[in-house]
Amino acid sequence: MRKRNxxxxxxxxxxxxxxxxxxxxxGGQPVLRDVNLTIPPRxxxxxxxxxxCGKSVLLKHxxxxxxxxxxxxxxxxxxxxxxxxxxxxxxxxxxxxxxxxAALLDSMTxxxxxxxxxxxxxxxxxxxxxxxxxxxLTMVGLHGLEDKLPSELSGGMKKRAGLARAVAMDPExxxxxxxxxxxxxxxxxxxxxxxxxxxxxLSTTAVVVTxxxxxxxxxxxxxxxxxxxxxxxxxxxxxxxxxEDEVVAQFIAGRADGPIKPRL
Amino acid sequence: MKIRQEPxxxxxxxxFGESFITLSxxxxxxxxxxxxxxxxxxxxxxxxxLLLTQMEVIGxxxxxxxxxxxxxxxxxxxxxxxxxxxxxxxxxxxxxxxxKAVILExxxxxxxxxxxxxxxxxxxxxxxxxxxxxxxxxxxxxAIDPVWYLAAPRFFAxxxxxPILVIVGSTVAILGGYLVxxxxxxxxxxxxxxxxxxxxxxYDVLINQVKAVFFxxxxxxxxxxxxxxxxxxxxxxxxxxxxxxxxxxVLILVFDYVIASVML
Numbered sequence: 001m002r003k004r005n006x007x008x009x010x011x012x013x014x015x016x017x018x019x020x021x022x023x024x025x026x027g028g029q030p031v032l033r034d035v036n037l038t039i040p041p042r043x044x045x046x047x048x049x050x051x052x053c054g055k056s057v058l059l060k061h062x063x064x065x066x067x068x069x070x071x072x073x074x075x076x077x078x079x080x081x082x083x084x085x086x087x088x089x090x091x092x093x094x095x096x097x098x099x100x101x102a103a104l105l106d107s108m109t110x111x112x113x114x115x116x117x118x119x120x121x122x123x124x125x126x127x128x129x130x131x132x133x134x135x136x137l138t139m140v141g142l143h144g145l146e147d148k149l150p151s152e153l154s155g156g157m158k159k160r161a162g163l164a165r166a167v168a169m170d171p172e173x174x175x176x177x178x179x180x181x182x183x184x185x186x187x188x189x190x191x192x193x194x195x196x197x198x199x200x201x202l203s204t205t206a207v208v209v210t211x212x213x214x215x216x217x218x219x220x221x222x223x224x225x226x227x228x229x230x231x232x233x234x235x236x237x238x239x240x241x242x243x244e245d246e247v248v249a250q251f252i253a254g255r256a257d258g259p260i261k262p263r264l
Numbered sequence: 265m266k267i268r269q270e271p272x273x274x275x276x277x278x279x280f281g282e283s284f285i286t287l288s289x290x291x292x293x294x295x296x297x298x299x300x301x302x303x304x305x306x307x308x309x310x311x312x313x314l315l316l317t318q319m320e321v322i323g324x325x326x327x328x329x330x331x332x333x334x335x336x337x338x339x340x341x342x343x344x345x346x347x348x349x350x351x352x353x354x355x356x357x358x359x360x361x362x363x364k365a366v367i368l369e370x371x372x373x374x375x376x377x378x379x380x381x382x383x384x385x386x387x388x389x390x391x392x393x394x395x396x397x398x399x400x401x402x403x404x405x406x407a408i409d410p411v412w413y414l415a416a417p418r419f420f421a422x423x424x425x426x427p428i429l430v431i432v433g434s435t436v437a438i439l440g441g442y443l444v445x446x447x448x449x450x451x452x453x454x455x456x457x458x459x460x461x462x463x464x465x466x467y468d469v470l471i472n473q474v475k476a477v478f479f480x481x482x483x484x485x486x487x488x489x490x491x492x493x494x495x496x497x498x499x500x501x502x503x504x505x506x507x508x509x510x511x512x513x514v515l516i517l518v519f520d521y522v523i524a525s526v527m528l
Contacts, residue, residue, distance in 0.1 A: 060401075063404075063405055064404075065401050065404055085409070089407040089409065090407070092404070092405060092406070092407040093407050095405060096405070097402070097405040099398050099402060100398075101397060101398055103397060103398040103399050103401065103402040104399075104402075105394075105399050106397075106399070116403075116406060116408065117406035117407070117408065120406070120408050120413075121406070121407050121408070165402075165406075169406070175405075
């Protein structure tokens with residue numbers, strides 16, 4: 001078994017993410033007002049909420065792609081905003097992220113995309129990297145497509161290639177930004193199964209941002225409902241599904257009428 | 265409803281103040297990016313492949329365009345010199361005039377303008393597209409520093425290759441001048457090149473190369489800067505591309521004057 005590149009704390013501690021009083025405005029509009037959330041090591045947390053409620057913004061704060069106006073994100077007790085560049089990158093070695101658009105580098109082949117992190121962050125030989133690339137692509141059902149360009153792949157294949165890239169470095173924490181958005185129901189189910197399988201096999205912590213409640217019930221152990229810039233409700237998928245709160249119930253049922261007024 | 269308007273003078277002052285703040289902020293951001301890239305130079309030199317690839321893309325692939333543009337520039341210079349000197353000065357001076365004009369002014373400036381049109385735009389469009397499609401964010405999540413991986417190689421490649429392109433351009437322009445002098449003005453080879461030698465000064469070559477270094481930095485930096493700060497979708501990439509090339513063209517002309525004032 002490959003040894004992970006642990007950087008901050010010993011392996012047995014895993015990776016705990018604590019978000020405290022996080023607030024962020026974009027273009028003068030408050031998106032996150034006061035988010036408090038603890039993501040324990042190992043397990044899958046789903047962050048759900050309406051489109052534009054700040055789910056992806058929250059995810060980008062967790063990996064330091066965005067910085068809060070106030071509040072903080074702690075990774076194993078260390079505040080992300082107080083890390084220098086080297087420490088931030090060391091911390092990012094422990095993360096893998098699947099973007100909504102997959103964000104594959106379009107000038108590179110699928111194989112080169114998956115290999116990129118290993119080439120620049122690991123002292124691995126070329127045959128070792130090639131083996132790992134092949135292994136990751138097999139995991140997501142894309143074996144033999146190393147030489148394809150991203151432009152030659154379908155939407156579902158791009159997501160799976162993005163997944164292969166995200167798991168290539170054996171991350172302790174995986175972040176998924178709307179992994180099934182834009183896919184047909186069958187491909188969504190395939191992606192859900194791949195994510196569930198990967199998270200269990202690698203025993204990582206996973207944060208899944210989505211508004212697909214079927215995905216949530218398939219892959220998540222805990223659900224946080226983000227509404228009006230705060231974590232409005234949190235619980236197991238079953239608890240959230242059975243919630244009697246009118247706001248949560250309207251979102252789960254997908255009704256147009258209720259306390260949440262859609263802006264047209 | 266009646267909206268109260270500020271007096272005209274106040275509005276002018278406000279507009280001026282806003283523009284001043286925007287300009288100051290932009291200059292500050294350019295300076296920060298420049299020093300960021302400078303700080304990545306030692307690491308870039310340890311991984312020269314990134315730099316060599318960009319030197320090929322930015323430098324070697326610009327050579328055909330530079331040769332084409334320079335050939336005609338030299339030719340038209342010789343033609344106009346011959347026309348203007350007709351009846352006043354001997355044709356033997358055509359070589360002297362063409363050589364001086366090309367080395368001091370036309371070689372560096374026209375080469376830089378042509379390369380700016382090709383390189384600033386391509387860098388801005390490439391980086392801008394990567395920015396809006398989250399490919400740069402993806403690099404960050406893989407703990408790959410995008411300033412080192414994307415920005416610095418392009419900047420230093422432009423910086424290093426422009427002097428070579430200017431030497432090629434200046435040489436070809438003189439040859440273009442020679443061909444026209446020889447064919448249409450009936451100036452013999454020894455007469456033309458003796459004329460070039462007559463006013464040749466190694467200090468002129470120094471000015472030629474100082475301009476080239478500055479212009480190379482301007483061309484690459486404007487492409488990198490506007491590409492890197494692209495926001496929005498396809499429209500944002502279009503704006504970044506326009507801003508990059510317009511800024512590069514204006515700064516080339518401004519610095520041409522500044523360098524000439526200081527060195528002549």
